[in-house]
Amino acid sequence: MKIYDELVARGLIAQVTDEEKIKDIINSGNATFYIGFDPTADSLHVGHFMALCLMKRLQMAGNKPVVLLGGGTGYIGDPSGRTDLRSMMSPETIQHNCACFKKQMEKFIEFGENKAIMVNNADWLLELNYIELLRDMGACFPVNNMLRAECYKQRLEKGLSFLEFNYMVMQSYDYYYLYQNYGCNMQFGGDDQWSNMLGGTELIRRKLGKDAYAMTITLLKNSEGNKMGKTAKGAVWLDPNKTTPFEFYQYWRNIGEADVLKCIRMLTFLPLEQIDAMDQWEGSQLNEAKEVLAYELTKLVHDEEKAQKAKTVYEVGSVRE
Numbered sequence: 001m002k003i004y005d006e007l008v009a010r011g012l013i014a015q016v017t018d019e020e021k022i023k024d025i026i027n028s029g030n031a032t033f034y035i036g037f038d039p040t041a042d043s044l045h046v047g048h049f050m051a052l053c054l055m056k057r058l059q060m061a062g063n064k065p066v067v068l069l070g071g072g073t074g075y076i077g078d079p080s081g082r083t084d085l086r087s088m089m090s091p092e093t094i095q096h097n098c099a100c101f102k103k104q105m106e107k108f109i110e111f112g113e114n115k116a117i118m119v120n121n122a123d124w125l126l127e128l129n130y131i132e133l134l135r136d137m138g139a140c141f142p143v144n145n146m147l148r149a150e151c152y153k154q155r156l157e158k159g160l161s162f163l164e165f166n167y168m169v170m171q172s173y174d175y176y177y178l179y180q181n182y183g184c185n186m187q188f189g190g191d192d193q194w195s196n197m198l199g200g201t202e203l204i205r206r207k208l209g210k211d212a213y214a215m216t217i218t219l220l221k222n223s224e225g226n227k228m229g230k231t232a233k234g235a236v237w238l239d240p241n242k243t244t245p246f247e248f249y250q251y252w253r254n255i256g257e258a259d260v261l262k263c264i265r266m267l268t269f270l271p272l273e274q275i276d277a278m279d280q281w282e283g284s285q286l287n288e289a290k291e292v293l294a295y296e297l298t299k300l301v302h303d304e305e306k307a308q309k310a311k312t313v314y315e316v317g318s319v320r321e
């Protein structure tokens with residue numbers, strides 16, 4: 001099975017700008033694609049993990065990943081899909097968080113010559129000149145369209161500042177910059193990024209007369225429609241000091257029966273045939289499926305030994321109860 005069909009079969013694709021083109025390019029391993037990560041905390045979380053796994057899947061199919069750290073966009077903060085106002089981060093926090101992200105990412109993605117590359121948009125965004133940028137790019141962003149963008153919907157009721165309104169311009173500029181400097185012709189991201197990504201493809205089309213593509217991945221929601229990867233205590237982090245391997249294991253081990261197969265399909269690297277066979281499972285077998293999910297993910301994020309240990313501790317705990 002080719003990579004595009006695999007992504008479809010895993011339920012990972014939400015929206016695409018041009019399905020046939022994207023399919024052709026990623027199936028032939030000719031894409032240089034990027035995903036951006038804003039340094040909003042000192043650890044990655046489950047949403048980032050999904051994006052990194054997508055990178056890995058595409059890299060395994062021969063495509064070239066560009067990981068973009070938002071050391072520049074972090075100064076603004078993406079309002080996409082959010083109702084709350086983000087607090088401004090200090091330059092020190094931004095740099096610290098970028099360093100934490102970098103360290104964690106290196107565990108998942110192979111960087112180096114002919115492998116993935118990592119860039120930081122602080123390198124080009126922080127030196128932009130305001131008047132120059134407005135004259136160069138301003139005309140490519142029709143405000144009437146921007147105001148209709150899905151990502152601002154909730155914000156238009158509650159208030160959207162000019163600072164945040166500019167976020168889309170920055171992300172679009174990134175894509176334009178990576179297109180020109182790295183031959184990057186595809187951008188991926190969470191589904192809430194769709195409008196920001198279209199801003200970029202449109203900018204490339206208007207400024208350079210070239211086609212560039214965008215594809216979003218499905219947000220991970222449970223059967224009740226709530227975003228997954230959160231507990232009462234907050235996000236499920238990848239940093240073992242913030243969410244221990246056991247807590248991480250436990251989170252997945254306790255998810256709803258209705259969600260377990262979907263998660264195995266979207267988050268693990270188990271072969272699809274094996275997952276399809278599990279589709280018929282019911283009753284106590286679903287418990288086994290949860291075990292598979294929790295084990296596989298803990299192994300990917302931490303390591304096999306920690307996964308085994310978490311599994312044992314969990315079993316001992318449930319016998320005692």
Ligand SMILES: N[C@@H](Cc1ccc(O)cc1)C(=O)O
Pocket residue numbers: 035036037038068070073078121170171172174175189193196
């Ligand atoms: N806006 C993205 C991060 C991002 C930053 C810069 C980009 O060029 C692309 C993506 C997010 O909040 O998840």
